[in-house]
Amino acid sequence: MATLRCPLIAGNWKMNLDHLQSIAFVQKLGWALKDAKYVESNVEVALFPPFTDLRSVQTLINADSLPFAFGAQDLSMFDDGAHTGDISGLFLKALECSYVIVGHSERRADHSEDDAIVAAKSRAAIRHSLVPIVCVGETAEDLETHGAAKIPVEQLTKVLEALDAKDNYVVAYEPVWAIGSGQAATPDQANDVAAALRETIAQVHGSERAEATRILYGGSVKAANIASLMKRPDVDGALVGGASLDVSEFSSIIQFPKHVTLDS
Ligand code: PEP
DSSP: OOTTSOOEEEEEOOSOOOHHHHHHHHHHHHHHHHHTTOOTTTSEEEEEOOGGGHHHHHHHHHHTTOSOEEEESOOOSSSSSSOTTOOOHHHHHHTTOOEEEEOOHHHHHHSOOOHHHHHHHHHHHHHTTOEEEEEEOOOHHHHHHHOSSHHHHHHHHHHHTTSOTTSOOEEEEOOGGGTTTSOOOOHHHHHHHHHHHHHHHHHHHOHHHHHHOOEEEESSOOHHHHHHHHTSTTOOEEEESGGGGSHHHHHHHHTHHHHOOTTO
């Protein structure tokens, strides 16, 4: 883990927890981290509830001064107008979202989002001063045919070409075969692809942008494997799905610096 890049642990709740459940969850997470004397300057935590929870989560975080950033799981590529069911980045910014996930493999699969759409959504995020977390990753079939890095590098290149070197973005490497499967990439696999993605950023946006950009790993991250992932130099954090819905597991993931040992 590079010292210049503050680690980011992001919890993607997917389509789980309604707005009442979200309030209970965020309160419990706040208490758990307070009890554990979590220091927010060491690790940044960001929560990604469903759209319908965002106002509740925002209100609670502000009222209790909780040390969490938050964002949405998707946004429209458009800013306003006749796009029934879509949510504008303008609205997310008005709710004080800092981040927005774009190009998650479940959006790519369920909503046929291709690289052009992911690029347009990333641009929309930047237009509204939201930091896009750009998800890339290969399927099991891609892995078999092309190896791990080729498809994620191609996906990221298309997005980077639509952005500018001065734009602030985060990249999440999420092998599709690892998401929700219980089978995470090994730390070395995750680091190799993260290093290839950083090299791609360097080629398109220059080495300064590459060094400053956080690259997360996502796919079956748990308290038991986070420390070994975070020890790798190009892995700057995690995008956590299932384990982010369990207060004790997620709070343990956030506190990974306490369980990074020399042998992990
Ligand atoms: C995800 O959906 O982004 C994810 C990484 O899920 P999980 O942690 O459950 O594999």
